[in-house]
Amino acid sequence: MDHKARFAGHSGDRGGGKSNLNASKPATIEDVALIAGVSIATVSRALNEPGKVADSTRRRVIDAVAQTGYTTNAMARSLRMRRSHMILILAPDVGDPNFSNILVGLETEASKRGYGILIGNTQNDPEREANYLRFISSNQADGLILLTGHLPYGLTASGPNKKLPPMVAVNEPVANASIPFVGVDNFEGARVATDHLISQGHTRIAFIGKSLSRTVASLRERGYRTAMQGAGLTIDERFVLEADGTTESGRGAAERMFVRDQLPTAFFCVNDATALGVIIALSARGYDLPLDFSVMGFDDISYASFVTPSLTTMKQPRLQIGEASMDLLLAMLEGEEVKKREILLRSDLILRNSVAMRRA
Amino acid sequence: MDHKARFAGHSGDRGGGKSNLNASKPATIEDVALIAGVSIATVSRALNEPGKVADSTRRRVIDAVAQTGYTTNAMARSLRMRRSHMILILAPDVGDPNFSNILVGLETEASKRGYGILIGNTQNDPEREANYLRFISSNQADGLILLTGHLPYGLTASGPNKKLPPMVAVNEPVANASIPFVGVDNFEGARVATDHLISQGHTRIAFIGKSLSRTVASLRERGYRTAMQGAGLTIDERFVLEADGTTESGRGAAERMFVRDQLPTAFFCVNDATALGVIIALSARGYDLPLDFSVMGFDDISYASFVTPSLTTMKQPRLQIGEASMDLLLAMLEGEEVKKREILLRSDLILRNSVAMRRA
């Protein structure tokens, strides 16, 4: 009571302003200024650059803010500052277990630095991609995180002459465009994975998941080849099979393998989903894994440990990837000097039960 | 060329305006108006209410828009309209496989209706929840989707006197607050699940996952009890065990079961994660599933089919849930008369290999 009256007195200082206090509309900076007995400029400064305002007035402003429940209108601020403090994340499928923790990492880092995230699920539909660009062009988002592996349709079309918005490609690099990239070192990871199979005595190692179009797949294949070569093993090209990265494609590839006269003893699969398909196919044929065949995946998706046999694989540090890429993007946005335009994180070998020593 | 000149002529009509055409800044409505030779009001109308503008001028406006590459500045529009066309989604863990497709559904429906989504990962941290409310209070989001099962911290505190923003609770209802809800019919689903076990000849059926605090768990427990009662079976209360819904809790509960003198023949688990824990525990003890014990889950999370034995469970129509809840929220937002404040979707029984006839 007492203290309400005190503030009322303050507000009276400036005479009959157009006070809106009892209206139900949210308080504006003007309401705060009125109560604190200062100009709106001072209120703005008190909140955003506290150092530039006298202690006593700052206190009055803070009190007034508390009293009115004022929160600055983000739209007005963004309009004036031309910064929304929002980041648009474009992903082909938000539900993809591969993305889950990357999203969490992205969100965590963004939130920590006062940014919000805005999600666009494109399903690789050019129309949806282009549509989401309006968030960028209309200033609703300051930057772009690309989980799609390619430039969104609208940007591709307008060509490289137009200046691209600040963006970072994550997980899957963008071909033919020097977009900063954050992801796992796929080449090195595949090498480590293959080396592990070799260390278990395997020499006839198949690679399931060759793909000309997907950069990640090519890198992993190269890692596989390098490891084989490094160990002095020759690659039977009939053991290198195409697959598009789905469980079904893995199953199919494994089936195709059985028309050959000779079989590998181990399968290195381009990712866990593919590996799962291979496991399903082999189990269906009655083989005992990992006794009869070893199967190695890549990614360590959430259910890799629940499959039977549980999947030996390379773990992607997803949380880290998310955080690092958001960190990079925000650094770019805030004008910090960014030296590394490519951040490759290490993936770790996760030993489980789908890989065993080659049978003597 | 020719046609550029034509437009230049138009723009000249109004005399020396402050044309900004060659500047690198994005075009504003004023630039368009200048070129089309109309006022900015007309441009706005031509774009937003085409019917209110003469055909000929509308064409000129459209041409001018194309020429300038104009896109309306979302910030300015939102500021003026007090509508951001953004929806804030609050989830405890975006990476949770239970949410994945709900998110996709939410995004799809929102995008279809011209809204964008903004994601807040709260990790059940009151501070983060409260922090995200600024998106609502600052007009950055028009509505709220709650996947958390409770009101975000800031709202709880301010009490029910303050008017709540438009919101819809999804998946997990919010207790003690009449928030519109969209989710699966947990009671009915649990009844169907239990009935299935009963139909397989089981009579000693355990319920793993009792929880006093989680509404969903209580509903499922009630469904279980109702089914048992309906079949004239008595529930051995020692078979009703608490568990918090994690895999680890399921494993622990199953272990606790083995200190009893009598065992159930089937386990109905409050969710798939719990069921997985139970399967792990039973397998570790050397039992042969589903021969020795039947295990039933709930949710049909993504890896339910990859577990061994693959999990018989109740499928949540996640995509539908997401779409329906966004639809409901947007309807509320756009002032449509909303009759149903609760939408319960049916969950379907998914038959797999973790449930079998009771051994004779």
Next chain:
DNA sequence: ATGGGTAATGAAAAGGTTTACATGACTTTC
């Protein structure tokens, strides 16, 4: 005392829309 510098504040512009109200031309109606 005077001039120059600094610190705290205010007035007003700018940011880009939408929209209530006004205006003017043209059509209809008696």
Next chain:
DNA sequence: GAAAGTCATGTAAACCTTTTCATTACCCAT
């Protein structure tokens, strides 16, 4: 042929900030 509409458009206010520039008050050194 005048009054009453209707239709297309324009003017200007409103939305709520941040920030430039100007102003005032004060202090210090000369």
